[in-house]
Amino acid sequence: MDHGAPITTVTGTTSDDSTGRTTVALLTQRARRQPMFVSEIPWEVPLNDDRPHMPMRYVPTYGTPKWESWEPTDRTSEMRRYCAELFTGFIWLENTIIHFLVRQAFREPPGSEAHTFLLVEATEECQHSLIFGDYVQACGVTPRGPVRWTKGLALLMRLTATDLEAMIASLIAELLTDPMNRQMAGDDTIHPTLQAIARMHVADEARHIAFAKGQIRAAKPSALRRLRASVRAPLAALTITRVLAGRTPPRDTGSAYRNRTRHDLRSLQTFLDQSGFGGWISGCLWTIVINHVAPSAS
């Protein structure tokens, strides 16, 4: 069976056209009128370049000779282009997280606190993905999406990661994106649609981050599983960081981006170290990964 073709129509009991078929677009429209899908995002504001779509200094190429050679209008459109790539990366990461949340929920006692939280978090991640998708559709940019090898590594992770390893990877993705979201949420010069998206994301992710940190701190895996998780964490960080760079290779990033990435990855490493997921193998891998994704300016 071919699973690759996009779904555009379904056959249902309710007829909406002369062929008796209901379009998926119509079904989606109806579903999104439900309270859980109604959000406060001001989509009526045109997604043009009158205001920046994100803070300038979070663009990977910010401060490079190429960036400095651009006119202000080129920089603003670069921010919109990168935002579309970034949100495409977010969707891709969110979908991976949803996969693990639902899988873990399946193992928890029905109705238990963990079961409930995991499903609530999965619902919120679905909502985020829908909103990021709406932005990508509306912003006038066709993103290229993550590079192929990152998709391969993530597929490997989907097939082999334990719940603990998946929780660590989720935390890495959430902590790497949280500073930018917080800055956007509080910056009134940012486009109001993007600011509202960031505000919603910050509020939801604060709960997800607290839950993930609690789960990681409380985990009591065997020595072998602990070692495995400590080794896989920097590899997850490598994949996630490359996805978030929106196809800008590390050598083309600016010093602000590199310094911030180094700082955020070292903070993550410290948290995992203090939670019992350190060790010399993991430490070496973290150093290799950090030097690759955020090379020091020579």
Ligand SMILES: [Fe+2]
């Ligand atoms: Fe999210």
Ligand SMILES: [Fe+2]
């Ligand atoms: Fe999250």
